[in-house]
Amino acid sequence: MTAATSPAAAREGSRPVRLSPGDVLRLGVIGLRVRKMRAALSALGISIGIATMIMVTGIPASSQKELLSQLTALGTNLLQAQPVQSGGQKTPLPKDADRMAARIGPVTRASAVANTNTTIQRTDHSDPSDSIAVSVLAARDNLLTTVNGSVNTGRFLTPATDRFPTVVLGHQAAATLGFKKLLPGQPAPQVVIDHRWFTVIGVLNPMPLTSDLEQAALVGWSAAGTYLHFDGHPTVVYVKSDEQAIDDVRSVLPATLNPELPGLVQVSRPSDALAAKRASEHSFSGLFIGLAGVALLVGGIGVANTMIISVLERRREIGLRRALGANRGQIRGQFLTEAVVLSGLGGLAGAAIGSLAVAYYATYQGWPVVIPPASVAEGVVGALLVGVVAGVYPSIRAARLPPTEALATV
Incomplete structure (x- = not known):
């Protein structure tokens, strides 16, 4: 069924x-x-x-x-502070201005140079006007790392050489004096600074964002005081900081270096490389x-x-x-x-x-x-x-x- x-x-x-x-x-x-x-x-x-x-x-x-x-290697996070001329003269920065700047929170490194107001010559028989474009600067030992510089040949200033009559030449300064590079195994050349012989221990590579250092002869901070009558007051303070806080550092740096008269301290604006x-x-x-x-x-x-x-x-x-x-x-x-x-x-x-x-x-x-x-x-x-x-x-x-x-x- x-x-x-x-x-x-x-x-x-x-x-x-x-x-x-x-x-x-x-x-x-x-x-x-x-x-x-x-x-x-x-x-x-x-x-x-x-x-x-x-x-x-x-x-x-x-x-x-x-x-x-x-771009970072060029020094996009670098600021420069220097005294402003007022009344016909410049108010000097404190002797420890770079150390004062280093205490700012976002600052990662600070260094300084100072103009010794002396001349440099290839030999003691050279015409002083031949090297008129080369300035002699007293430099801190940590200057090169602060400005992202590098040595072409030789070496930079160290605590061991800081107090001796030694000099490091910037890229343009070396070309002006006729020293393109130092030859290994050869005797170190010498130059005359303020009628005293100084030994050239290094030549730097180009530094586009700090061209003033390219045209300078750098001597140790202590040696400048001993041999060149340097008074210890820096003329330019270099400050490296975190890129995100560089504008904030720039705003407080004058008051840090000169609390009483911050208007007499000029701080460079961030480099065009940072804007780029x-x-x-x-x-x-x-x-x-x-x-x-x-x-x-x-x-x-x-x-x-x-x-x-x-x-x-x-x-x-x-x-x-x-x-x-x-x-x-x-x-x-x-x-x-x-x-x-x-x-x-x-x-x-x-x-x-x-x-x-x-x-x-x-x-x-x-x-x-x-x-x-x-x-x-x-x-x-x-x-x-x-x-x-x-x-x-x-x-x-x-x-x-x-x-x-x-x-x-x-």
């Missing part, structure tokens, strides 16, 4: 089976596994877009870091955003085009699944999942390719390797979002395809 089937049971049996997220994922991957070459080429399109995005952020970021490090450094940070940021957006847009268009073609080529599959009971939602889910998986794989591959390309190019150029983690994360997430957006229209189009029309192409 055959049992009669109730209408409710018939409706229950006609309902499509609910697919779990895992089932939807497997259906979406089937299309990629069956058409491996097409999937690889489609993923290549989105991976190129993401790789481009990472490259246009990573390579300029590496270049920017190298540029900023070079800050401007480059903003200009690079705007460039990154624009190029990344274009690259991601190109990748999204490629995925959308690929999915539309896939729907057109798989009409028979869509019609067969609809004839076997799949509803529109399941068809939409299948193609949308396929687009997201495709974009996700392309995004991961693009992130890897872009990171390797940035690392290779930066290393080849001798730059520090900078791969912004945010760019990598945004690239992968952006690829998934692009997959969702690019797959919406193709999945809706596939779901709306009538089974009879789809099967008519068989």
Whole structure:
């Protein structure tokens, strides 16, 4: 005896089976596994877009870091303080002015030089006017590290040589006196300062932001007092501070060096190199955003085009699944999942390719390797979002395809 089937049971049996997220994922991957070459080429399109995005952020970021490090090396965080002439004379700075400046919180290093008002000559028979452009300055031992200078040949002043008649020549001063470099193993040359012989122990490299030191002969602080009648009052104080606080340091430095008459202390403004450094940070940021957006847009268009073609080529599959009971939602889910998986794989591959390309190019150029983690994360997430957006229209189009029309192409 055959049992009669109730209408409710018939409706229950006609309902499509609910697919779990895992089932939807497997259906979406089937299309990629069956058409491996097409999937690889489609993923290549989105991976190129993401790789481009990472490259246009990573390579300029590496270049920017190298540029900023070079600008910092010039001394963008350096200030100079010196007395202002008033009433025909200058009020001297305190003898320990550099140590007073070093007590300011954001200051990382402070040093000083002082004009000894003496002349330097190549020999005791030289014409004094030949070296008139070279000033003789008493210098603290930590001057070179404070102004980000470096020695070309020889060595700089140290506590061991500070009290002896030794001198270090700036780059231009050495050229004026005829000493381009010191030859190892050869006797150290000597010059005449205020009718006394001084031994040249070093020649400095160029220092663009402190050109006054390039044209100077630097002697030890103690030696200047012993041999050149130096009174111990600095004429220029160099202060290095944290770049973020350089304006604050500049505002309090006059009162620190001369609490009673801060108006008689002149402090240089931050160098133009610092302004250029800050401007480059903003200009690079705007460039990154624009190029990344274009690259991601190109990748999204490629995925959308690929999915539309896939729907057109798989009409028979869509019609067969609809004839076997799949509803529109399941068809939409299948193609949308396929687009997201495709974009996700392309995004991961693009992130890897872009990171390797940035690392290779930066290393080849001798730059520090900078791969912004945010760019990598945004690239992968952006690829998934692009997959969702690019797959919406193709999945809706596939779901709306009538089974009879789809099967008519068989």
